[in-house]
Amino acid sequence: MAGSGGGELRAPIFNGENYEFWSIRMKTIFKSHGIWELVEKGIGSSYSKGADESDAKQKEKEESSGAGKMAIAEILMKDAKA
Template sequence: MAGSGGGELRAPIFNGENYEFWSIRMKTIFKSHGLWEFVEKGVEISDSKGSAGSDEKKKDKEDSSDAVKISFTEALMKDAKALGLI
């Protein structure tokens, strides 16, 4: 079928009727995209400010901050995708 969306699922618009069916479909769509946790929990923003410590602690913190930035960026992207589906 030409022009079909491939694997992309479209969220149904709630028209005020059949809420139970609509909510099950929405939950299924979000779960299939791996986004359901963002619907339930949102994006958690942690405070990266801490007390000044030893140089070794600062080095460990800098090394782990790159991983935190990547996972935070991924979380923001998934959150945006969930909002886009809505």
């Protein structure tokens, strides 16, 4: 993709043919932008409005283990960009 901007997200439109190829391209694009995890897991309930104290404690635990997840996400982004 010579000459393409790194900041913009250009997703190929699925035309009903070659689903396997299209899905691989979409996955690679989302990984390169660091958003593939959202496709797989979505946004957790800890981000929803009205989260109680136990949800806050759970979020705190998730954030403490988030460093490892970020390292993996960065590796996946670099791999997909390559």
